[in-house]
Amino acid sequence: MKTKLHSIVVPVYESQESLKNLVARVSAAMEKAGINFELILVDDGSKDDSFQKIKRLAKEHTFIRGFKLSRNFGQQASTLSGLQQCRGDYIAIIDDDLQDPPEVLPDFFHNIYGENDVVYGIRRERKEGLIKRTMYAAFYRIFDKVSRVSIPFDSGDFCAMKRKVLDAMLELYDAYPFLRGNRSWVGFKQKGIEYKRDERAEGESGYTFARYFKLALSAIFSFSHIPIRLATFSGFTVAFLSIIWVCYVFLKWLWIGIDVPGYTSIIFMVSFLGGLQLLFLGLIGEYIVRLYEQSRRWPNSIIAENTEEPE
Numbered sequence: 001m002k003t004k005l006h007s008i009v010v011p012v013y014e015s016q017e018s019l020k021n022l023v024a025r026v027s028a029a030m031e032k033a034g035i036n037f038e039l040i041l042v043d044d045g046s047k048d049d050s051f052q053k054i055k056r057l058a059k060e061h062t063f064i065r066g067f068k069l070s071r072n073f074g075q076q077a078s079t080l081s082g083l084q085q086c087r088g089d090y091i092a093i094i095d096d097d098l099q100d101p102p103e104v105l106p107d108f109f110h111n112i113y114g115e116n117d118v119v120y121g122i123r124r125e126r127k128e129g130l131i132k133r134t135m136y137a138a139f140y141r142i143f144d145k146v147s148r149v150s151i152p153f154d155s156g157d158f159c160a161m162k163r164k165v166l167d168a169m170l171e172l173y174d175a176y177p178f179l180r181g182n183r184s185w186v187g188f189k190q191k192g193i194e195y196k197r198d199e200r201a202e203g204e205s206g207y208t209f210a211r212y213f214k215l216a217l218s219a220i221f222s223f224s225h226i227p228i229r230l231a232t233f234s235g236f237t238v239a240f241l242s243i244i245w246v247c248y249v250f251l252k253w254l255w256i257g258i259d260v261p262g263y264t265s266i267i268f269m270v271s272f273l274g275g276l277q278l279l280f281l282g283l284i285g286e287y288i289v290r291l292y293e294q295s296r297r298w299p300n301s302i303i304a305e306n307t308e309e310p311e
Contacts, residue, residue, distance in 0.1 A: 006030070006037040006109060007088030011078040014046045015096040016053045023057055023064065026094075026102040033106035039064045041096075042082040044301075045072035051305070058307035066307035073301040076177045079157060081301045083166060092160040093179070100158040104195050108160035117188035120159040120180075124194040155192060156180060164188075175293035177300060 008026060012019070023039065030037045041064060043051040054066035067085060069078055079093060090109055094100050100121060111119040157179050168186040169179070184190075 003036055004090065005088040006035050006090045006092070007040055007086035008037055008092045008094060008105065009040045009042070009079060009082035009086055010094055010096050011042050011044055011075050011082065012046065012050050012054065012096045013044045013072070013075070013078070014048045014050060016046075016048050016050045018096065018098060019050065019053050019057060022096060022098055022102070023061060025098070026105070027061065027063070029103045029105055033109075035106060035109060037063060038086070038088060040082040040086050041066045042078045042085075043068040044075065044078035045069050055307050064307070067303050068305040070302040070304040076179055077300040079179060080177050081303065084170065085303075086166075089163050090160060091163065091166050093157045095158070099197050100156075101195065104193070105160065107193065111191060111193065112160055112162055115189055116191045117165050118159060118161045118183060118190040120155045120183070120190065120192055122155050122192040122194045123197045159183065162188075173294070173297060175296070175298070175300070176290065 008030075010022065015022075019041070026037075026039055039061075041054045041057075043054060043066070045068075051066065051068040054064070054068075058064040058066050065085070067081065069081065073081075083091065083093075090112060092105055092108060094102060094105065104121065108119045108121075159180075161183070165183070165186060165188050168188075169182050172182050172185070174182065
């Protein structure tokens with residue numbers, strides 16, 4: 001099994017300072033385990049010299065294959081681009097910031113040589129701040145309640161899989177890829193392995209709270225019908241309560257008369273119902289936008305340059 005080609009896909013974004021350390025740790029772990037591998041480094045439109053560093057490293061190490069995207073398409077799209085380019089019988093995904101330790105990769109691969117088709121990492125301990133940890137925990141638990149697929153709590157894209165799993169994932173065209181969701185959706189025999197997540201090796205993460213929020217929304221809209229069904233449920237609920245209110249007002253008028261309606265209550269009901277309508281129009285719009293993007297079938301990313309091209 002070790003002699004077969006193993007592909008390790010790494011999305012890279014403005015990580016020129018940590019790339020050398022990443023390559024050293026990955027190669028040390030894989031060579032110590034005696035595993036034949038290639039390292040796929042995909043530069044996601046970095047503004048620094050990350051791709052120049054990748055090119056220099058590719059000249060030093062024959063196992064490196066580097067790709068530069070034409071602009072910043074996002075971490076999920078750049079990872080998917082690397083998965084489309086890899087050649088291995090076994091494939092792993094790891095981030096460029098070294099928070100997911102490369103030393104765990106041989107253990108991941110060993111666990112898919114047998115009956116397991118996918119091995120994913122479960123973060124036993126995280127070094128991020130309390131707010132980030134709380135947000136991560138909340139997302140996985142909310143997603144589990146509303147989604148049609150189940151993603152293991154506190155897992156991420158850090159994983160290893162057999163080629164047949166990747167081939168199944170690549171059949172799923174998605175304008176808004178959410179790889180850990182796609183990985184769960186395709187099924188196969190999957191196993192989680194706990195590991196300790198380290199602090200970021202160099203610099204700051206390019207993932208802002210806004211990007212995390214966008215990714216969370218994309219995941220929910222891609223794998224859940226709950227938001228659109230919530231609109232239907234709310235419509236029935238408001239209509240039912242309105243009928244009860246009308247009956248109450250009519251009976252009050254019939255038996256004891258009725259006072260002049262209050263201005264405050266009218267404004268409240270109009271504002272409430274107007275806000276509810278706008279909210280659910282927005283939810284419907286999110287699904288329509290996704291249908292439109294899916295129908296165009298534009299590529300998730302475009303490769304502008306690679307290290308295998310002659311200079």
